[in-house]
Amino acid sequence: MNFDVVIEKTEKLAENIYFLRLRSERISAEAVPGQFVNIKCHDGLDAFLRRPISIMRANPAEKTFDIVYMVRGKGTRILSCLECGDTADCVGPLGRGFTLPEKGERICVIGGGIGVFPLLFLLERSKDVHKTAFLGFRTRDMIVLQKDFEKVSDRLVISTDDGSFGHKGLITNPFIEYLQTEKPDRVYTCGPLPMMKAVAEACIERNIFCEVSMEQRMGCGIGACLVCVCKVRHNDDFGYERICRDGPVFSAEKIIF
Amino acid sequence: MDLSVNIAGLKLKNPIIAASGTFGFGREFSEFFDLNLMGGISVKGLTLNPRKGNAPPRIAETPAGILNSVGLQNPGVHAFIRDEIPFLRRFDTAIIANIAGNTVDDYCRIAEILSDADIDAIELNVSCPNVKEGCLMFGSTAEGISKVTAAVRRVCKKTLIVKLSPNVTDITEMAKAAEDSGADSVSLINTLLGMAIDINTKKPILGNVMGGLSGPAVKPVAVRMVYQVSKTVKIPVIGMGGISGAEDAVEFLLAGASAVMIGTAGFVNPYVWVETVEGLKRYMERHGFEKVTELTGALLD
Numbered sequence: 001m002n003f004d005v006v007i008e009k010t011e012k013l014a015e016n017i018y019f020l021r022l023r024s025e026r027i028s029a030e031a032v033p034g035q036f037v038n039i040k041c042h043d044g045l046d047a048f049l050r051r052p053i054s055i056m057r058a059n060p061a062e063k064t065f066d067i068v069y070m071v072r073g074k075g076t077r078i079l080s081c082l083e084c085g086d087t088a089d090c091v092g093p094l095g096r097g098f099t100l101p102e103k104g105e106r107i108c109v110i111g112g113g114i115g116v117f118p119l120l121f122l123l124e125r126s127k128d129v130h131k132t133a134f135l136g137f138r139t140r141d142m143i144v145l146q147k148d149f150e151k152v153s154d155r156l157v158i159s160t161d162d163g164s165f166g167h168k169g170l171i172t173n174p175f176i177e178y179l180q181t182e183k184p185d186r187v188y189t190c191g192p193l194p195m196m197k198a199v200a201e202a203c204i205e206r207n208i209f210c211e212v213s214m215e216q217r218m219g220c221g222i223g224a225c226l227v228c229v230c231k232v233r234h235n236d237d238f239g240y241e242r243i244c245r246d247g248p249v250f251s252a253e254k255i256i257f
Numbered sequence: 258m259d260l261s262v263n264i265a266g267l268k269l270k271n272p273i274i275a276a277s278g279t280f281g282f283g284r285e286f287s288e289f290f291d292l293n294l295m296g297g298i299s300v301k302g303l304t305l306n307p308r309k310g311n312a313p314p315r316i317a318e319t320p321a322g323i324l325n326s327v328g329l330q331n332p333g334v335h336a337f338i339r340d341e342i343p344f345l346r347r348f349d350t351a352i353i354a355n356i357a358g359n360t361v362d363d364y365c366r367i368a369e370i371l372s373d374a375d376i377d378a379i380e381l382n383v384s385c386p387n388v389k390e391g392c393l394m395f396g397s398t399a400e401g402i403s404k405v406t407a408a409v410r411r412v413c414k415k416t417l418i419v420k421l422s423p424n425v426t427d428i429t430e431m432a433k434a435a436e437d438s439g440a441d442s443v444s445l446i447n448t449l450l451g452m453a454i455d456i457n458t459k460k461p462i463l464g465n466v467m468g469g470l471s472g473p474a475v476k477p478v479a480v481r482m483v484y485q486v487s488k489t490v491k492i493p494v495i496g497m498g499g500i501s502g503a504e505d506a507v508e509f510l511l512a513g514a515s516a517v518m519i520g521t522a523g524f525v526n527p528y529v530w531v532e533t534v535e536g537l538k539r540y541m542e543r544h545g546f547e548k549v550t551e552l553t554g555a556l557l558d
């Protein structure tokens with residue numbers, strides 16, 4: 001499961017947001033929406049842990065997969081210096097992905113910030129369904145891959161915190177408004193915790209199937225070290241489950257936000 | 258070439274062991290390599306009853322290391338015996354049960370239960386820095402170590418290893434206390450208590466505020482402590498702390514360790530244990546060692 005992958009394409013999509021296309025026959029063939037790869041940034045000892053990054057697209061015919069990440073610290077800063085032809089040590093695909101919809105269903109995805117990328121993969125792999133995408137960004141300049149999302153959704157709603165594009169304010173507002181008149185079969189969400197919490201609550205209240213993609217600081221990425229846990233319901237009690245192995249996608253009803 | 262070691266009755270085909278808390282019960286890493294290639298596995302710390310562990314975040318990356326504050330999340334000793342031993346026994350590798358308790362009585366009950374289970378050794382965890390009660394409370398004084406080791410010794414029918422904490426004034430006193438109270442071996446070091454702060458939120462990164470430091474950053478401290486302890490006690494020493502490959506493992510053996518444990522490095526390189534075994538063979542070949550036991554304490558000082 002541990003292979004060097006070759007970088008085919010790099011692109012800076014927005015401030016601190018980088019795109020990588022990587023070549024791996026196995027990962028591109030096996031990856032499903034919601035999964036991630038765990039990438040080693042370099043061989044040094046500073047920022048030596050792997051960085052878990054969601055898979056945004058997999059193209060088995062081309063033997064490639066795409067990831068998009070935000071530069072947040074030393075590790076991702078080093079990653080952003082990779083160039084075409086370089087290799088990266090990549091473990092994956094890892095984790096449990098989204099439950100794909102059935103033919104003819106109506107689905108919604110609600111993404112915020114860098115949480116939108118795994119949802120693009122989900123939209124691309126959801127065939128013969130009606131798809132509505134709600135995407136929230138901080139500001140106009142941070143809106144990325146709008147055309148890619150337009151191509152794979154029947155309706156795309158965008159909001160920005162500052163109102164510089166689309167709806168002003170949180171993306172949960174137009175989503176909740178949408179739920180006044182519509183009842184989707186499945187809802188999927190990935191992004192900031194308060195956003196996912198609001199989406200989960202709205203769906204649970206209306207008895208709508210909802211899956212959330214969780215995030216936490218990770219250690220091994222394969223389920224052995226028990227550091228990347230989230231709080232979940234266990235009958236009348238609670239417990240901690242591993243985001244890297246039992247998730248990152250969980251049923252919304254299970255999560256204790 | 259002979260890589261086998263015998264640690265007070267605990268027979269290992271090679272001296273490379275997975276460190277407790279970094280390897281679960283072996284299931285995840287078995288997807289990467291053949292567990293038959295390892296000397297042994299020290300399983301995730303076990304308590305009498307299941308433990309939930311601490312609130313996340315449970316990890317912070319620091320220069321050449323990590324802080325963790327998992328807090329002994331585990332399914333309890335009974336679930337381990339029922340669900341995990343049968344899986345581990347499919348492999349020809351030693352099973353070391355790492356155990357932790359809040360009271361001396363807890364430790365004794367777990368050791369008693371495990372004495373009748375199909376395991377090869379018990380590692381007494383008196384050095385976990387991430388739980389409020391017990392554990393490090395015993396491991397931070399010689400009296401505490403004596404008390405819990407002597408009590409467990411009376412009920413333990415397996416090879417008894419006491420895992421020592423580096424968070425003490427003089428670790429040789431702790432090792433001596435373990436030896437005098439009936440330990441067959443000591444393993445060291447557990448993690449160093451540390452802390453990391455997010456300067457933007459002005460909050461500790463770890464949910465539990467403080468955590469245990471491991472990884473390459475702690476290696477020189479660990480080598481020094483293994484050196485000191487192996488000079489002090491007659492029982493075999495198992496060394497660990499920041500080992501990332503064969504060169505590091507050899508350092509510990511030369512310093513006096515009979516076997517070594519590797520943990521954190523596996524988060525980055527899931528093959529580190531097997532690669533270390535291979536590298537160790539190459540080192541022995543290059544330096545003319547026939548038996549790995551000849552390396553133990555072969556330091557020229």
